[in-house]
Amino acid sequence: MSMDKVTMMTLLCDFYGQLLTKRQQKFIELYYGNDYSLGEIAENYGVSRQAVYDTLKRAESTLRNYERKLGLIDKFLKQRNKLAEAARLLEEHNKNSPGRIARAREILQEILEMDRG
Template identity: 50%
Template sequence: MKEIHKINLLYDFYGSLLTERQQKFIELYYSDDLSLGEIAEQFEVTRQAVHDTLKRSEQTLENYEKKLGLVTKFNKEYNSLEEIITVIDNYPREKAPEALNKVKKLVREMLDSR
């Protein structure tokens, strides 16, 4: 997963746990694509301060994921749903009962992981 997508996904799950300043810096840098210098100018701080805040924020998001694993679980469920669609699409009509059993198994696995 690309770093930008990874941080954005982590931010979607855990962003509200960051300070307001950390949230704003992450949003400006990763979503609005502002440079460190542009953010620094807007907040009247140094580029180094912006960089440090971003790195600390990223580490905090990573730590939340290590402890809670919500993004990992989300990705696993997403992949299972993609597999369900593939199973449905690839099974011929005459093998529909097999496909349905496979789908039931995948859905059951998703439900049991909660």
């Protein structure tokens, strides 16, 4: 599946971010989450631009390695597609059916919302 870099890094961090060092987590957050440049992070932390770049590359490689081994994001995305399909079917059906289906739809919606933590 195609996915932009920021979305993929966000997912990788959602799943495996706690396995990185605090500094790696922080740099990723600033670079991918807050759109800081390498130079801005370097300046804020009193390190070279190259050091920031290396830290980000190493962190990304670590995260991808966890996903290569565990494949939990791949599984999560497949489930999410199926859930979305089920929710859509129920959504369409809901117009002329009460109670129980509506509740099922709510539950599916809750699951879709809790997925991303």
